[in-house]
Amino acid sequence: MKRYEVIIVGAGPSGLSAAIEAAQSGLQVVVFDENGRPGGQLFKQIHKFFGSKEHQAKIRGVRIGENLLAQAKELGVKVILNATVLGIYKNKEVSVLIEKEVQNYKADAVIIATGAAENMIPFEGWTLPGVMGAGAAQTMMNIQGVRPGSKILMVGSGNVGLVVSYQLMQAGCKVEAIIDAAPRIGGYGVHASKVARTGVPFYTSYTVLEAKGNATDGSVSSAVIAKVDERFKPIPGTQIELDVDTICIAVGLSPMSQLADNAGCEMTFAPTKGGNVPVLTQDGETSIKGIFCAGDVGGIEEASSAMIQGKIAATAIAQELGYIDHDTFEEKKSIYADSLLKLRAGMFAPGSKGKVIDKTDEGYTISKSILTHGYLAESELSDFPALDTSGGEHIVIECTQNIPCDPCQSACPQGCIIVGDNITLLPKLSKEKKCTGCGLCVGVCSGQAIFLVNDSYADGYGTVGLPYEFLPYPKAGTIGKALDRSGREICDATVVEVRANKVMDKTAMLVMKVPLAQIGSARFFQPIGLESLEGVS
Amino acid sequence: MSTLRIEKHPIIEEYYKGPLVHFRYDGKDAEGYAGESVAAALRAMGVRIHRYTTKEHRPRGVFCAIGRCTDCVMVVNGIPNVRTCITPLEEGMIVQTQYGLEVGEGK
Structure with missing residues (x-):
């Protein structure tokens, strides 16, 4: 029987983060994954993540996956693929099916990071x-x-x-x-x-x-x-x-908690967590000492929090096995716990599930049109003071719900955008600082909610700069239609430029010229002759 | 080679796949890329039916695409119940629609 100090089941965001943290503390660790490739579901997440810098906000999931793999490799973490864990026993023995053969492993601690399945x-x-x-x-x-x-x-x-x-x-x-x-x-x-x-x-x-x-x-x-x-x-x-x-x-996910259940961990049915989940301590330990759970298996959240949970479990194990002292553990844990708390705040937090929230933390009335039609109604715009389109070239931030996210704040070289330490608060525009029209925030915002408007572009015309992630990028001078927030054609539009750079990571800013009266409404560009968007050339 | 393949994507620079390989699908010559899933190669050819159920002969295809649901199983190299969504395509593979647990007549 092969021995490791820590066995991790699942090489997704949580399992890999746990493995990295454990290896950094000096623990000998192995990760099993039933798939042919590591990364869990991270590599298909090609959108930018939310949160703060510490949560790798504004980075696409696929790149976070690449970074995790590179880090794990550098630390010499052993990841065994095509390896299906069949059972975990109370004494931390693990049976794994590898190439049609059942092998048995033993560890001092096990982290179950098996994720979730679609409902x-x-x-x-x-x-x-x-x-x-x-x-x-x-x-x-x-x-x-x-x-x-x-x-x-x-x-x-x-x-x-x-x-x-x-x-x-x-x-x-x-x-x-x-x-x-x-x-x-x-x-x-x-x-x-x-x-x-x-x-x-x-x-x-x-x-x-x-x-x-x-x-x-x-x-x-x-x-x-x-x-x-x-x-x-x-x-x-x-x-x-x-x-x-x-x-x-896409009707939700259920934790894949069968391994914990079969191992004899105490389970509970928690609808807000997505189903049958193991009862966990703050560190993610199950009712069986030395068996931990991290990520969606313990309750459905998202990859960002799964990564932190993996780190917390690994830190707890490192202390238990004597690789880090109590003070180091407490210090690390408090940083991770704080980081997790930031993600678990706001209108969509796990604790807010099922609640009807009418007002933002700032006291603004939440757009009913967004909740039913998916877009802000023009009649609701005046409820949000940051959406004024007059006064030269500047940004409007159509971010109207409290979600944990703040990359816009650090994206602005001028310091125009203020979120503050509470990252679920809506971004505000500074009264003193002046927007230079660089468009970085337009490309950086994970929610694609920032627009650069200019009401003094030319006589009778203004421009709208919008985030654009479709191919082909239209050339300057391309004529098309401007669509409003609901996707309705409202006027002709001409592309002025398409700006993209490394920081914006493939979110371009498309600037279009529209009649001045439409700069508060025009929010998307559709080239003429394209009935639907083409991602394929 | 197929209109279903994504040739240019605004975010993804390249897909992880090997060289062009040849395989047999229900007795016909077919091609795809080494290392992509058998299901992806079939999808790119426009194939959606992978098998018919035993009792009611209902068609089934790709459902979860990550090897959990077993809806996409086919007879691959003579072995039934192979999950095509997680089986990498190889040169010379013989892929057949599964009827119940077997290969259908004339396939």
Whole structure:
């Protein structure tokens, strides 16, 4: 039987972070992962993460994954792939299936970092080819480079549904609609807005009734959706048939906690955590001493908090095994705990699940239009003082919900943007500092919520600079249509320039010229002749 | 080679895949890239049906794409129940639609 000081199950964000932390403390560690490639789901997360610098905010998930792997490699962490852990025993013995052979390992401590699996909802035709998890679509397009379909219905408007919808468009698919049985959009308003402004309609209080198959091979050829009442029952006569070939399901995740359960750890059913989860101490230790859980397996959150949880578990083990002293442990733990606390704040925090929040921490009324249609209504703009478009070239920050994020603050070389230490507060514009129109914040904002407006560009015309992550970048002089926040065409627009640099990491700032009266409304550019966005050349 | 393959992406510079390889799909010549999943190679060819269920003969295809659900299993190199979404494509592979637990007639 092979021995290690720490065995980690799962080489995703949490497991790799735990392995790195453990190895840095001098522990001998091995990581098992059933997949052929490490990184868990990080490599398909091509969007920029939220949080603060310490949480690697504004960095795309895929790059965070690359960094974690490089760090693990440098520290000599052993990652064994295609290795399925079959069971964990109370004495910290672990049975692993490697190449059709069961091998047994023993450790002083085990960290279970197995993550989560996608939830599904059954409906007529849900087993037809063409119905798939939103994560499955993400794997097909972002890892394999193959589009899962051409015309998509997204079921579920949580962050997964919103982010994957945007990524489907980046891959060249058309998202026909995003529906949610709940009366409100579940994910961040900024994620919803960046999809809505391209023209994707949201249907809240709608469910999917049926997937219909085509005559050729029986795969999906349309989807029937219907409005639901307060008790989620479909209302007769409200059916709409959508012409789609793919239905993506994004209705939440469930912790993959079976290994902890089988090991005999005390379990609890916690709906706010996504299901059956082990009872954990603050350090992530289960009821069995020396068996820890980190990441989504202990309760659904996101990759940023999973990484910190992995570090906390590894730090606790390092102390227990005598690699770090008590003071070092307390010091590290308090830094990590503080970091975790910052991510768990705001309107979408795990503790706010199921609550209806009407006001921001600042006392502003939360946009109802964002919650139901995915975009700020023009009538709501005056509720947010930072959205004034008059007064020369300057930015407007359409960030109207308290979410943990602050890269805009450090992006501005002039110090124009103030968030402060409480990173869930809405960014404010400094009264003293002057915007130079550099556009860095436009490209850096993970929510794509910052626009550079200029009301003194030319006689009767202004410009709007907007974040743009689609190919091809239109050349200066390209004529097209300006779309408003809802994706409706409102006027002609001419591209003035497309600015991109390394800091903005593939989020370009597209500057378009529009009639002055429209600079408060025009928020997206669509080249003429392109009915839908093309990610493919 | 296929309109379903993403040739240029605004964020992803390149996909991890090896050289072009040849394989057989239901008795026909097919091609894809070494190291990509068998499911991805089939998807790029427009294939969506991977198998038919035993009792009700219902079509199934890729559902989870990460090796959990087993909906995408096919007969690969004569072995049934191979999860095509996590099986890397290799030169000369023989991939067949699975009917129940077997290869269908004429495939």
